[in-house]
Amino acid sequence: MTMNPWITHLMKRLFPPQVLLPDIIGIDIGLTVAAIAAIVFLTKTKRWGWLWREWITTVDHKKIGIMYLLAALVMLFRGGVDALMIRTQLIAPHQHFMSAQQYDEVFTTHGTVMIFFMAMPMVFALFNVAVPLMIGARDVAFPRLNAISFWLFAFGAILLNISFSIGGSPDAGWMSYPPYSELMFNPGVGENYFLLSLQVAGIGTIATGINFLVTVLRLRAPGMTLTRIPIFAWSALITSSLILFAFPPLTVALGLTMLDRIFGASFFTLGHQGMPMMYANLFWIFGHPEVYILIMPAFGVFSEVVPTFSKKPLFGYEAMVVSLLAISILSYGTWVHHFFEMGAGPGVNSFFGLSTMLIAIPTGVKMFNWIFTMWGGRIRVSVPMLWQLGFIPTFVVGGATGVMLAAVPADYQYHNSYFLIAHFHNVILGGTVFGVLSGMYYWWPKMFGWKLNERQGVWAFVFFVVGFWLTFMPQYFLGFQGMTRRMSTYPPGLGWTALNFWSTIGAYVMGVGFLIMVYNIIWSRIHPDWDTTGDPWDGRTMEWSLPSPAPEYNFARIPHVHSRDEWWEMKQEGRTDEVKISEETVHAIHMPRNTPMPVLLALAFFVGSIGMVFEWFWLAILGGLGVVAALTYGSFADYSEKEISRDTILHTEAQLGRVES
Amino acid sequence: MDIQRHLPPPEPTGHGDEVEVRILTPHIAQPHFPAMQVTGYGLSLAITLIAFAMVAYHWMGLNTLVTVLIVMAFIQGALQLGIFMHLREAKGTLWHLPVLALALFIGLGIVGFSMWIMLFKSGVS
Amino acid sequence: MSTVTETHRSAARPPEFEDTHESIRILGFWIFLTTDVVLFGSLFSVYAVFRNRVALGPTPHQLFAMGPVLAETLILLTSTFTCSLSLYAARSDKLKGAVAWLTATLLLGASFVFLEIREFVGDVRAGHTWHQSAFLSGFFTLVGTHGSHVTVGIAWAIMLVLQLMSRGLTVTNRRKLYTFTLYWHFLDIVWIFLFTVVYLLGIA
Numbered sequence: 001m002t003m004n005p006w007i008t009h010l011m012k013r014l015f016p017p018q019v020l021l022p023d024i025i026g027i028d029i030g031l032t033v034a035a036i037a038a039i040v041f042l043t044k045t046k047r048w049g050w051l052w053r054e055w056i057t058t059v060d061h062k063k064i065g066i067m068y069l070l071a072a073l074v075m076l077f078r079g080g081v082d083a084l085m086i087r088t089q090l091i092a093p094h095q096h097f098m099s100a101q102q103y104d105e106v107f108t109t110h111g112t113v114m115i116f117f118m119a120m121p122m123v124f125a126l127f128n129v130a131v132p133l134m135i136g137a138r139d140v141a142f143p144r145l146n147a148i149s150f151w152l153f154a155f156g157a158i159l160l161n162i163s164f165s166i167g168g169s170p171d172a173g174w175m176s177y178p179p180y181s182e183l184m185f186n187p188g189v190g191e192n193y194f195l196l197s198l199q200v201a202g203i204g205t206i207a208t209g210i211n212f213l214v215t216v217l218r219l220r221a222p223g224m225t226l227t228r229i230p231i232f233a234w235s236a237l238i239t240s241s242l243i244l245f246a247f248p249p250l251t252v253a254l255g256l257t258m259l260d261r262i263f264g265a266s267f268f269t270l271g272h273q274g275m276p277m278m279y280a281n282l283f284w285i286f287g288h289p290e291v292y293i294l295i296m297p298a299f300g301v302f303s304e305v306v307p308t309f310s311k312k313p314l315f316g317y318e319a320m321v322v323s324l325l326a327i328s329i330l331s332y333g334t335w336v337h338h339f340f341e342m343g344a345g346p347g348v349n350s351f352f353g354l355s356t357m358l359i360a361i362p363t364g365v366k367m368f369n370w371i372f373t374m375w376g377g378r379i380r381v382s383v384p385m386l387w388q389l390g391f392i393p394t395f396v397v398g399g400a401t402g403v404m405l406a407a408v409p410a411d412y413q414y415h416n417s418y419f420l421i422a423h424f425h426n427v428i429l430g431g432t433v434f435g436v437l438s439g440m441y442y443w444w445p446k447m448f449g450w451k452l453n454e455r456q457g458v459w460a461f462v463f464f465v466v467g468f469w470l471t472f473m474p475q476y477f478l479g480f481q482g483m484t485r486r487m488s489t490y491p492p493g494l495g496w497t498a499l500n501f502w503s504t505i506g507a508y509v510m511g512v513g514f515l516i517m518v519y520n521i522i523w524s525r526i527h528p529d530w531d532t533t534g535d536p537w538d539g540r541t542m543e544w545s546l547p548s549p550a551p552e553y554n555f556a557r558i559p560h561v562h563s564r565d566e567w568w569e570m571k572q573e574g575r576t577d578e579v580k581i582s583e584e585t586v587h588a589i590h591m592p593r594n595t596p597m598p599v600l601l602a603l604a605f606f607v608g609s610i611g612m613v614f615e616w617f618w619l620a621i622l623g624g625l626g627v628v629a630a631l632t633y634g635s636f637a638d639y640s641e642k643e644i645s646r647d648t649i650l651h652t653e654a655q656l657g658r659v660e661s
Numbered sequence: 662m663d664i665q666r667h668l669p670p671p672e673p674t675g676h677g678d679e680v681e682v683r684i685l686t687p688h689i690a691q692p693h694f695p696a697m698q699v700t701g702y703g704l705s706l707a708i709t710l711i712a713f714a715m716v717a718y719h720w721m722g723l724n725t726l727v728t729v730l731i732v733m734a735f736i737q738g739a740l741q742l743g744i745f746m747h748l749r750e751a752k753g754t755l756w757h758l759p760v761l762a763l764a765l766f767i768g769l770g771i772v773g774f775s776m777w778i779m780l781f782k783s784g785v786s
Numbered sequence: 787m788s789t790v791t792e793t794h795r796s797a798a799r800p801p802e803f804e805d806t807h808e809s810i811r812i813l814g815f816w817i818f819l820t821t822d823v824v825l826f827g828s829l830f831s832v833y834a835v836f837r838n839r840v841a842l843g844p845t846p847h848q849l850f851a852m853g854p855v856l857a858e859t860l861i862l863l864t865s866t867f868t869c870s871l872s873l874y875a876a877r878s879d880k881l882k883g884a885v886a887w888l889t890a891t892l893l894l895g896a897s898f899v900f901l902e903i904r905e906f907v908g909d910v911r912a913g914h915t916w917h918q919s920a921f922l923s924g925f926f927t928l929v930g931t932h933g934s935h936v937t938v939g940i941a942w943a944i945m946l947v948l949q950l951m952s953r954g955l956t957v958t959n960r961r962k963l964y965t966f967t968l969y970w971h972f973l974d975i976v977w978i979f980l981f982t983v984v985y986l987l988g989i990a
């Protein structure tokens with residue numbers, strides 16, 4: 001029996017030995033069964049039309065936010081499983097739970113998924129859900145572009161996630177430094193997956209940055225001057241400006257690596273006077289602002305959560321805004337601290353060491369502001385506030401170790417050791433993830449109309465935070481004892497065994513915390529605690545003046561803002577009836593129509609990217625033509641808006657008890 | 662500026678249509694003859710040809726030449742921005758100006774710092 | 787100063803700024819352009835660092851022929867002038883003028899791209915592919931990225947001409963023309979720096 005050689009070649013390319021491991025085949029089968037079950041369920045319950053109309057073609061920021069959130073939680077699961085696999089491998093010396101190759105693939109995917117496909121969409125979920133409601137807008141500035149951003153992210157995530165079962169995972173770390181990521185050392189398609197998926201998601205991210213910058217600048221309700229913008233919206237504004245100028249260097253770094261790998265250029269190669277370290281330079285011009293892109297929204301969440309749960313206005317609003325701005329500018333001038341060891345000279349290293357230490361000052365200002373906001377307040381320790389209380393010590397430790405790393409001579413010792421691993425998990429997990437989880441619990445009722453169970457939320461928090469400290473504190477000491485990152489295994493007798501053991505136990509405790517959180521969500525969905533007031537936390541900003549969930553048009557009448565904590569002031573002055581409408585004040589509202597263009601555009605990007613990954617240029621060209629076709633359609637299409645009539649609005653608002661009689 | 666002081670503050674209309682930062686007040690004008698465009702075109706051509714001649718006929722030493730050429734490029738770029746790109750046109754506040762300034766600052770910073778960082782000695786790769 | 791009276795006399799504003807939605811889109815496009823500033827900044831930094839890494843390939847001095855490059859520059863400067871006249875005509879409510887100047891712009895743009903491709907093909911025929919050295923990689927990518935931006939601009943201009951002819955000077959079309967001129971002038975500025983940093987300094 002002979003097979004057509006062309007088919008044999010294709011099968012070898014799609015399914016090289018690295019994807020034919022028993023555990024991967026097991027996961028493939030599980031995913032296929034799950035997909036079939038989902039298709040059968042949707043067909044049986046006749047929900048395809050609903051899925052298409054209500055979700056896939058939607059341009060509503062609230063629904064897009066929910067889709068971002070769900071995708072981010074799925075990715076948190078995937079990245080978390082990767083983390084547990086890493087820790088399982090390291091629980092004891094000489095473990096061979098995974099081969100070295102598979103270990104490389106798993107830590108690469110863990111980093112990439114967690115940064116680009118978990119933290120970023122989680123941040124965008126909160127932006128989408130909260131920012132337009134906070135600033136009194138009916139949608140974001142560019143609703144269709146918002147949908148395009150989401151679908152580009154989603155297809156980028158799919159692209160990276162299918163790599164482990166088709167073609168092989170990337171294995172050069174989440175930074176994918178050349179020369180190891182170059183064709184000479186890394187001939188498979190894994191790196192192509194990495195480059196293309198980040199490129200596709202990155203385009204969507206830049207679009208999101210443009211969108212929210214313009215939204216906050218131009219769509220604020222009348223009266224919401226610059227000094228009345230809620231801090232979370234300020235953080236969205238500043239994060240967006242960071243995205244705008246951080247992502248183009250990433251685009252260039254990834255693009256040039258792709259040219260090297262696929263089209264034979266000589267940028268970062270060892271031969272032809274290429275310069276691998278130039279990739280590191282470009283990557284960290286992006287990479288350093290990126291960590292502030294991740295942490296600023298968390299700062300924003302806490303600046304909303306702390307005043308709400310302390311029943312006090314935020315201490316030092318202006319200082320908060322100025323420190324956000326200062327951090328954003330400084331963050332562009334620190335990137336060399338990721339490669340001091342290149343040896344660019346004492347002048348360069350001193351400059352960047354100093355600029356890095358400077359960032360601690362505005363960050364410290366924020367810490368004190370939150371503490372002074374709580375000072376003398378009537379504090380309620382609800383789940384969002386718990387995450388904030390957990391955040392303060394973890395972030396202070398993470399920040400302090402960051403200053404240690406910024407001291408250049410000392411960094412020659414810490415660099416790429418477990419000390420570094422512990423540091424950045426301390427700030428990214430203990431900062432960003434605590435922040436977005438706090439925000440998730442805080443705005444959950446606004447998204448879905450029901451609250452998450454408090455008791456279960458507390459348990460999830462306790463397990464997560466205890467697990468967190470147990471995982472990462474030992475890693476600082478592992479770093480001091482010389483354990484470097486990315487070791488797939490280690491010998492006994494170095495004093496690392498006990499510390500690694502406890503670190504792994506901590507990771508599993510964190511995993512239990514995540515499972516409790518999932519249980520919390522499912523349980524609360526089945527036994528919903530309906531939020532009938534729209535203001536479950538006794539909030540301060542405009543989103544709490546709306547019903548939960550907000551109607552499609554958000555505000556039946558755009559509010560007029562008089563102060564920073566407008567809703568709180570309205571409640572204090574007994575003016576809450578101002579949000580009600582009457583027959584005379586209601587007008588028809590124009591909203592953008594749903595459109596399939598965004599998802600089709602992103603699909604074309606996906607198809608073209610597959611073509612580039614496998615170097616099937618006919619498919620890449622086909623995808624490119626699809627992109628052109630979708631954009632042309634988008635240019636010529638008639639985007640007349642749909643009208644929501646007065647009667648519909650009156651009817652909807654009356655059901656919510658928001659019409660003056 | 663005197664006029665401004667006597668005007669009542671504009672009524673906020675929403676959608677960021679009001680001027681929020683005074684130095685970012687827009688200015689729009691459409692004269693009867695596109696004089697600015699013609700001037701801009703003429704100046705661009707002149708600068709380009711002078712720069713070209715400076716290189717072609719070796720008017721000065723290399724170091725001076727590099728500086729002069731780069732300064733001329735910036736002047737020409739500024740002309741394009743100022744004359745053709747309607748920098749001061751907007752509705753409401755000229756929000757694109759601070760963002761553009763930040764972009765130029767960061768873009769030039771990337772070039773300058775990258776050269777400082779990566780050209781420290783030619784032997785490193 | 788007269789600026790204050792200008793802004794309060796809102797009737798003087800052209801329609802693309804009178805309409806809130808369209809003015810927001812113009813701001814969005816400006817913000818997009820600022821990201822492109824940083825994109826080109828990154829590519830310039832790569833070129834600047836790689837400029838002397840010629841390996842066994844040609845140096846800039848050996849590679850560049852200034853005749854075609856000067857022609858490309860003059861063509862692009864002229865196209866940016868015609869492009870501004872197109873917007874001027876549109877603001878004077880002259881549809882035919884706007885379409886004619888826009889067509890002139892895109893034809894000039896096409897001849898620019900043609901000359902650039904001819905230059906590249908000549909280099910590659912002479913054996914100077916970007917595989918040869920880091921300098922050539924940086925050069926082709928920097929100049930090629932600008933060229934592909936111009937190509938996208940041409941495609942955009944063609945669609946814009948079609949829409950202007952079929953729908954006339956609607957507010958949406960005025961906004962699209964306005965953003966197109968921003969894009970085109972921006973590419974001209976990038977070219978000024980390319981011309982100076984890559985070509986003039988390359989042969990100086």
